[in-house]
Amino acid sequence: MKKNFIFLFSIFMLSTSYIYCGGLSSPNAAMYLSNLKIGQEYSLKQLLGYPFRVTYKGKYPVDLRIDVLKPDTTTQDGYIPIPDLSWIQLQKTEFSLDPGETAETDIIIKIPNDESLLGKKFHVSISPVTSAPKGDTRAWLAFAVGLVCKLYLSIAPKPPTIEEIRELQKRRLSGYLDVSVSPNRIFIYDLEPNKKYDLTKQFNEVIKIINATSQNVLVEAESVPPSSRGIFLTEGQEELPQPGLLIVKPKKDKLKPDSVKSYKLFLNTKGLEFDKTYLAVVKVSLRNERLDVNHYVKIYIEMKKSAQQ
Known part of the structure; x- marks a missing residue:
């Protein structure tokens, strides 16, 4: 009973x-x-x-x-x-x-x-x-x-x-062990417009996912507009002109039980401007028979000052 x-x-x-x-x-x-x-x-x-x-x-x-x-x-x-x-x-x-x-x-x-x-x-x-x-x-x-x-x-x-x-x-x-996504925030400084950056290789930034459960977890990661998820912009921030300027690789994946994996980040600054600060958001979806959650990783992009050109 x-x-x-x-x-x-x-x-x-x-x-x-x-x-x-x-x-x-x-x-x-x-x-x-x-x-x-x-x-x-x-x-x-x-x-x-x-x-x-x-x-x-x-x-x-x-x-x-x-x-x-x-x-x-x-x-x-x-x-x-x-x-x-x-x-x-x-x-x-x-x-x-x-x-x-x-x-x-x-x-x-x-x-x-x-x-x-x-x-x-x-x-x-x-x-x-x-x-x-x-x-x-x-x-x-x-x-x-x-x-x-x-x-x-x-x-x-x-x-x-x-x-x-x-x-x-x-x-x-x-299992009350969970699947964790880190970090919550990433800060990138002194970028120039109209360039392609490998944020993982050049800045050592990744999104790390730890699967501490006993089941496979399906992972899907994509850049989304902050406003579409009710995420506020603080004073002086702007959204990326296009969410697709930020790419996560792999976009789709299967994470094995009791495992850790790092997901790489790439940014194209086409259309971004000097002196501005942008907020990008990566939506990380985690799915299996018992799990159906979304995590959001914020990426703060601070462009180089025009006086530094």
């Missing part, structure tokens, strides 16, 4: 200053996980059906860091501070975000095999914090902001049965 391993009660417990002051929001404000078994490991993404998410809606790019923090006090409903932060692991902790972007990471919860934990309740804080906005010339307003999200863990009153251990092992074998 299948057991229910999770109860989710999702409410926002963030002050308005957190939500609006820096433009941060998260659907994971309060996460309640119950009936967790000692000696077992859990994926927040598997349990909830989606990862930990933070959306940034400010006006300027920021860097975002997600920290795991130990609370100081016991809650009114009996959740005590987590004994050891090593119980909680984030798959990714640092991000670079433009306005409108969302940072996502899985959270892995590892419950020690300790019977003294049976029936107890714990809580831990997950805190996304931004840097000061980049490019905001109003220095007196450029400050970092953050959220405090709460993860509540209820340990089952009894150790896991053999059947429950098998079921949890089956979940782990099915």
